[in-house]
Amino acid sequence: MLRSSYARFRKRFILSSSLLIALLAALIFWKIAAGVKADRDAALDRTRSFSRAMSAHVESEMRVIDLSLLRSAEALGAIGEQALKNTQRARQVLAMSASDSDASFWIHFVDARGVGVAASNGSPVAGVSYADREYFRAQLASNGAGLYVGQPQFGRVSRRRLFFLSRSVFSPDREFLGVVVASVDAAAIASVFGSALFQPTLSITLLHASGKIVARVPLFERSFATSLFNADFYQHWKAASNGNYEARSPIDGQERIFSYQKVGDTGLVVIVGIAVDSWRRAIPRDGAIAAGALGIVVLALVLSGRFALRNILRLEQSHAEQQRLNAELRTARDDRARGEKRARMIADTLPALVSYVDANERYVFHNSLYRTLLGSAADQMDGRSMRDVLGAGVHASIAPEVRAALGGARVSFERTVTVGSSQRCFKFEYTPDIDESGKTLGFYTMGIDITEMKDVQHRLSAFARVDSLTGLPNRAQLYERLGEALARSRRRASRIACLFLDIDHFKSINDSLGHAGGDEALREFGRRLQSAVRETDLVARLAGDEFVIVLEGGEQPGCARAVADKIIEAMRAPFLIAGAPRAVSTSVGVSVSSSEDDPDAILRRADEALYMAKRAGRGGYATDCRE
Numbered sequence: 020m021l022r023s024s025y026a027r028f029r030k031r032f033i034l035s036s037s038l039l040i041a042l043l044a045a046l047i048f049w050k051i052a053a054g055v056k057a058d059r060d061a062a063l064d065r066t067r068s069f070s071r072a073m074s075a076h077v078e079s080e081m082r083v084i085d086l087s088l089l090r091s092a093e094a095l096g097a098i099g100e101q102a103l104k105n106t107q108r109a110r111q112v113l114a115m116s117a118s119d120s121d122a123s124f125w126i127h128f129v130d131a132r133g134v135g136v137a138a139s140n141g142s143p144v145a146g147v148s149y150a151d152r153e154y155f156r157a158q159l160a161s162n163g164a165g166l167y168v169g170q171p172q173f174g175r176v177s178r179r180r181l182f183f184l185s186r187s188v189f190s191p192d193r194e195f196l197g198v199v200v201a202s203v204d205a206a207a208i209a210s211v212f213g214s215a216l217f218q219p220t221l222s223i224t225l226l227h228a229s230g231k232i233v234a235r236v237p238l239f240e241r242s243f244a245t246s247l248f249n250a251d252f253y254q255h256w257k258a259a260s261n262g263n264y265e266a267r268s269p270i271d272g273q274e275r276i277f278s279y280q281k282v283g284d285t286g287l288v289v290i291v292g293i294a295v296d297s298w299r300r301a302i303p304r305d306g307a308i309a310a311g312a313l314g315i316v317v318l319a320l321v322l323s324g325r326f327a328l329r330n331i332l333r334l335e336q337s338h339a340e341q342q343r344l345n346a347e348l349r350t351a352r353d354d355r356a357r358g359e360k361r362a363r364m365i366a367d368t369l370p371a372l373v374s375y376v377d378a379n380e381r382y383v384f385h386n387s388l389y390r391t392l393l394g395s396a397a398d399q400m401d402g403r404s405m406r407d408v409l410g411a412g413v414h415a416s417i418a419p420e421v422r423a424a425l426g427g428a429r430v431s432f433e434r435t436v437t438v439g440s441s442q443r444c445f446k447f448e449y450t451p452d453i454d455e456s457g458k459t460l461g462f463y464t465m466g467i468d469i470t471e472m473k474d475v476q477h478r479l480s481a482f483a484r485v486d487s488l489t490g491l492p493n494r495a496q497l498y499e500r501l502g503e504a505l506a507r508s509r510r511r512a513s514r515i516a517c518l519f520l521d522i523d524h525f526k527s528i529n530d531s532l533g534h535a536g537g538d539e540a541l542r543e544f545g546r547r548l549q550s551a552v553r554e555t556d557l558v559a560r561l562a563g564d565e566f567v568i569v570l571e572g573g574e575q576p577g578c579a580r581a582v583a584d585k586i587i588e589a590m591r592a593p594f595l596i597a598g599a600p601r602a603v604s605t606s607v608g609v610s611v612s613s614s615e616d617d618p619d620a621i622l623r624r625a626d627e628a629l630y631m632a633k634r635a636g637r638g639g640y641a642t643d644c645r646e
Contacts, residue, residue, distance in 0.1 A: 165186070185199065222268065252264070275292035371466060372447075420449055448466075490545075494559070497569075516612070518570070606638065607632060625643065
């Protein structure tokens with residue numbers, strides 16, 4: 020009976036109230052939907068217009084920078100390769116040619132080997148290697164095809180957030196002399212973006228073709244160089260170079276509507292987004308009014324039927340609540356499992372050792388790369404202490420870094436690690452895990468294999484000290500070792516000798532046999548010099564056909580004269596150049612050190628003695644009158 024009454028009442032209640040609720044709901048939906056659509060269309064128009072304006076501004080800035088690069092490249096190419104070695108001269112040319120540069124960008128010149136020469140703003144780039152930088156490698160690989168726009172990264176000297184534009188520098192006969200690079204301060208672009216924000220929910224982003232963020236407001240520093248390669252934006256950009264879409268921002272998590280506009284042919288794109296909340300804020304207001312009217316109707320319906328349905332409704336509500344809680348629990352459990360699986364997959368794919376260590380120095384988490392170090396023992400790492408896993412010796416060597424990380428400090432250090440039968444160099448980062456109260460719960464570890472990078476650094480360092488044509492020590496190594504020899508001679512109260520040599524009439528060899536013949540003569544000349552002295556003596560190429568020999572030990576200048584005679588005799592045999600014999604002779608200038616000498620002084624006297632030998636007729640030697 021109760022069941023039948025409930026059924027009849029429910030049927031009448033539903034039939035009489037459904038129509039009213041449906042009509043009210045339809046009216047509410049139409050009004051709110053129409054308002055939202057109008058606001059959304061207005062927001063879309065604003066982002067389109069603003070993205071075009073910002074794109075035009077950035078394109079104009081890029082043209083200004085490119086014009087400065089073109090002027091700098093033309094001016095540097097015109098002064099010649101030898102003049103470019105003068106850092107002051109190169110800087111003056113850059114400062115004059117890059118007159119449009121300001122605090123937002125500056126220009127520096129990198130020679131053909133990738134070594135910095137000078138900067139328009141005086142930054143200490145001289146001698147710094149930029150050969151690994153993409154803006155240099157791209158110009159080298161493309162044979163100077165045109166303007167290159169590089170990815171955002173931190174400056175090697177300035178440590179500022181930058182991105183780079185570069186062009187190749189050629190001599191008038193199209194010889195590659197190096198690259199001019201504009202270092203553009205991303206913060207300056209972000210500042211312009213920030214001053215253009217007309218409402219707080221707006222975001223403006225400048226993106227590189229690689230997918231990395233060059234500048235963004237707000238959150239410039241946090242978002243700099245962040246990759247959006249896997250974000251929704253790339254799917255839309257593939258379909259059209261300009262357009263709009265709606266998605267959740269990967270930077271601040273806000274749902275936004277975006278319009279994007281490419282910046283000319285630079286490979287850059289401007290993205291302007293506005294939070295959907297900026298027009299959805301009207302929904303609660305309109306919804307509240309509509310909900311009030313609908314609530315009155317619903318309240319009347321509830322009051323009229325609550326006596327009969329009270330117990331049933333309570334039971335249904337309790338059942339529904341239980342189902343909701345169960346569903347939320349299952350969802351939370353599934354989300355946690357998926358999150359842990361995703362974190363594990365990400366960590367296992369990283370080319371680095373990743374782990375988490377708790378406050379008791381016990382491993383809680385580690386990725387699969389630890390197998391390369393520990394083998395199958397890595398599977399039993401979790402729950403064990405660092406001392407047990409790494410061994411007492413290794414643990415003792417890193418104990419200061421572990422204590423610092425557990426004390427709340429971020430730690431970075433390098434350590435050699437045995438991997439199988441080889442030694443590898445790793446760079447480790449310990450990042451403390453600190454809760455809201457300031458207590459350190461543990462720390463995260465990341466170890467990156469930098470062995471190859473270290474090897475490259477060592478090879479580059481050795482290459483910079485050797486003459487590429489003859490294989491002899493170059494000017495830099497000569498000055499270093501000559502300074503060391505002078506210091507030893509002062510400690511021992513002894514003297515050293517310096518022989519300054521060049522090839523007589525070398526210009527005629529170049530004129531008759533070409534540069535290839537001249538290079539062959541220089542290599543043979545260097546080989547004969549090495550054969551004429553002891554292994555402990557230093558033979559170096561200073562520049563062109565100028566060579567220097569440093570003699571230590573023995574009585575000076577008698578020993579130096581004997582070596583000079585031996586060298587002159589060694590050159591009497593004709594050189595075989597381009598398959599034909601060629602007579603080559605040398606003149607030698609000899610100087611002997613004193614206690615006050617520095618490298619420049621003893622070399623200058625040897626050079627003066629060389630010119631004395633040339634004035635005496637060439638093919639002989641002369642000694643410094645102070646010997």
